[in-house]
Amino acid sequence: MAVPEVKYFSVVIPFNHERTKILLGRKKRGLGEGLWNGFGGKPDTGETMGQCTRRELEEKCGIRAEKVTCVGILYMGDINGPDFHIPVYTTAEYSGQIAETEEMEPKWFDASTEALPYDQMHQEAKLWWPTMLSGKLFIARFLFEGEKVLNHNIQIVDVKALDQHIDEINQLLLGS
């Protein structure tokens, strides 16, 4: 059986210092155009996921994270296409001015599940954002057929398990 191609992305969700608001960005072009999401993208060669996360945040909305925390991982498979593996980070410690960029239009939302524009987010968002907002660490697995989620599973994990997954992803990215 052929091993599916895996594409790696990061995504980071900035919170305000009180953790009552989250910053989302509306994608202005490319994959997910018109949809609201956290800020992220593909790692450059030689980058760890943590490094990718900080660079993408600055490129996409102008702020520099002092600290990012991994809170979950999205493992997304598609019966017809490549797998996407997407570690999810949050940050409440950053500097700089939030700015609209060529790729993203940023906007603050209340950090509650009811306040999010799920109908203008990726299909799977409504399935994992409530877990992320609850503060639990998670591993979410999705099987897609194109835009349709065929099935999914969200596992609550501890920090040690999540770190192991991130270490494995970093080793694959760095080729070690």
Ligand SMILES: Nc1ncnc2c1[nH]c(=O)n2[C@H]1C[C@H](O)[C@@H](COP(=O)(O)OP(=O)(O)OP(=O)(O)O)O1
């Ligand atoms: N379902 C789905 N498909 C694709 N991407 C995502 C999802 N759900 C998500 O949350 N995401 C995230 C993962 C990334 O944070 C972005 C997509 O990154 P993208 O902007 O395409 O990456 P770049 O490295 O900037 O790529 P270029 O467009 O510059 O080539 O959405």
